[in-house]
Amino acid sequence: xxxxxxxxxIDDLSQFTKTLRNALKQQDNLPGHATMLGLVAKxxxxxxxxxxxxxxxxxxxxxxxxQKKRMERALRIWDNGIMTRWPKQTSxxxxxLWVFWADLPANQDMTEKEVxxxxxxxxxxxxxxxxxxxxxxxxxxxxxxxxxxxxxxEQTPPPEALHLIASQRPS
Numbered sequence: 001x002x003x004x005x006x007x008x009x010i011d012d013l014s015q016f017t018k019t020l021r022n023a024l025k026q027q028d029n030l031p032g033h034a035t036m037l038g039l040v041a042k043x044x045x046x047x048x049x050x051x052x053x054x055x056x057x058x059x060x061x062x063x064x065x066x067q068k069k070r071m072e073r074a075l076r077i078w079d080n081g082i083m084t085r086w087p088k089q090t091s092x093x094x095x096x097l098w099v100f101w102a103d104l105p106a107n108q109d110m111t112e113k114e115v116x117x118x119x120x121x122x123x124x125x126x127x128x129x130x131x132x133x134x135x136x137x138x139x140x141x142x143x144x145x146x147x148x149x150x151x152x153x154e155q156t157p158p159p160e161a162l163h164l165i166a167s168q169r170p171s
Contacts, residue, residue, distance in 0.1 A: 006052065006053055006056045007056060008040075008041075008044055008052065008056075010044055016043050016044060017043075019042070019043040020039060020040065020043040023039045023042065023043060024039065034049075037049040063159070063160070063163075067159075067160055070091075070092070070095070070160065071160055071163060071164065073087075073092060074087075074092060074095050074096055074160075074164055075164070075167060077092070077096055078096070078099070078164075078167075078168050079124075081122065081168045081169070081170050082122060082123060082124050083096060083099070083123040083124070083125070084123075084124050084125065085125055086125055086127065086130060093134055093138070094134075094138045095160060096164070097131070097134055097135050097138055097140055098140070098157050098158075098161035098165055099122065099164060099165055099168045100118070100119055100122060100131060100135060100140075101135065101140040101141070101152060101157070102157070102165045103118050103121075103122060104118060104141065104152040105152070106152060106154060107151075107152075107154065108151070108152075109149050109150070109151050110149070110150045110151065111148065111149070111150070112132070112147055112148065112150065114150075115132055115141070115150045116128050116132065119131045119132060132150075139153060140152070140153055140155075141153060
């Protein structure tokens with residue numbers, strides 16, 4: 001899943017770097033990613049990274065009127081995280097397939113049977129084969145020529161797809 005961008009404003013960059021440098025000196029070796037996030041957040045005046053994340057303003061993507069209309073059409077295809085019908089328009093199919101893409105494990109080879117199980121769980125029109133083939137055609141998944149191994153293609157979904165993925169997550 002795509003990472004959420006969190007903006008941070010640093011009032012005094014000099015003080016920030018001094019605080020961060022002192023925190024890094026106390027580490028035995030180069031800190032890991034999570035530790036580094038915590039150190040940066042503390043240097044910026046927050047208790048920890050979660051405090052920074054909670055304080056960051058939540059921004060929703062703004063869509064153009066045409067994109068909003070397209071999103072509304074895509075949302076009508078889904079019902080509580082289940083795709084109820086296969087859209088006629090190829091572009092709408094591509095947008096809706098991102099939800100399935102997000103369900104596939106990243107950087108992992110899968111058999112056709114494993115992919116089918118994931119697809120079957122998220123649609124009600126009983127045609128997982130069209131979903132699987134379309135994901136390959138839309139370059140969301142790659143497969144071996146004999147179809148024995150499938151792998152999600154790692155990429156950043158477009159903003160419309162991110163919105164659709166988030167709206168169809170089980171609550």
